Amino acid sequence: MFTLPIPGALAFAVFLTIWFTVLFAILPIGVRSQAEVGEVVPGSEPGAPSSPRLWMKAGLTTLVSIVVFVVLVMILRVLG
Numbered sequence: 001m002f003t004l005p006i007p008g009a010l011a012f013a014v015f016l017t018i019w020f021t022v023l024f025a026i027l028p029i030g031v032r033s034q035a036e037v038g039e040v041v042p043g044s045e046p047g048a049p050s051s052p053r054l055w056m057k058a059g060l061t062t063l064v065s066i067v068v069f070v071v072l073v074m075i076l077r078v079l080g
Helices: 008-027 055-077
Strands: none
Touching: 008 055
């Protein structure tokens, strides 16, 4: 059976830290403002994203975070 080289609560905290770090790196990718698209909604900021695609970015963030976390666990198993 596979066991983590760190306690479960710490593993969860590390995963969340990785997840939010990756999220902040992925958020600006492919963002176009309403002004760039030419569809400014009345009463909104022209620099606001026209289509932020947050669910797609959350999914991509999760996939990248899982890969980074698995690599980290493998490194900890080898070193530890």
